[in-house]
Amino acid sequence: MHRKLRYFYSSEHLLIYLTHTILNNLLNIAFEKTLVEDNDMPWEVVDEKIKRKIMSYTDELMLVKVAFIKGGIGTIHQHPHLQISYIASGVFEITINDETKTLKEGDVYFVPSNLLHGAVCLEDGVLIDVFNPMREDFVK
Numbered sequence: 001m002h003r004k005l006r007y008f009y010s011s012e013h014l015l016i017y018l019t020h021t022i023l024n025n026l027l028n029i030a031f032e033k034t035l036v037e038d039n040d041m042p043w044e045v046v047d048e049k050i051k052r053k054i055m056s057y058t059d060e061l062m063l064v065k066v067a068f069i070k071g072g073i074g075t076i077h078q079h080p081h082l083q084i085s086y087i088a089s090g091v092f093e094i095t096i097n098d099e100t101k102t103l104k105e106g107d108v109y110f111v112p113s114n115l116l117h118g119a120v121c122l123e124d125g126v127l128i129d130v131f132n133p134m135r136e137d138f139v140k
Contacts, residue, residue: 090125
């Protein structure tokens with residue numbers, strides 16, 4: 001068995017590498033759970049009408065619960081991740097590229113990589129978003 005050897009130019013470089021590796025492993029240990037209770041996960045306030053909680057993730061997959069108050073806007077944006085979202089409650093106006101549709105509890109929408117998309121909450125509700133790969137920007 002051959003191991004790839006890593007060379008470090010200084011002890012500071014080694015320390016940075018080890019710190020990054022340890023933190024990365026701690027994050028993965030914390031979130032690669034098979035059973036997650038909703039009350040154990042903290043909410044992150046996005047703005048006055050939107051909050052989210054990361055329920056679980058690995059490098060390849062992430063599930064995020066997003067709660068909206070009526071009038072909350074998930075602004076039009078794009079990202080390289082695949083996204084599929086389940087509307088757990090409420091009513092939302094969903095736009096993907098130039099197509100807009102009103103979706104309600106039980107409906108689903110899929111966003112391929114790099115397509116412009118956004119949401120407007122018409123009635124208080126919750127979206128369950130799944131991303132592939134995980135959204136690193138959500139955990140920084």
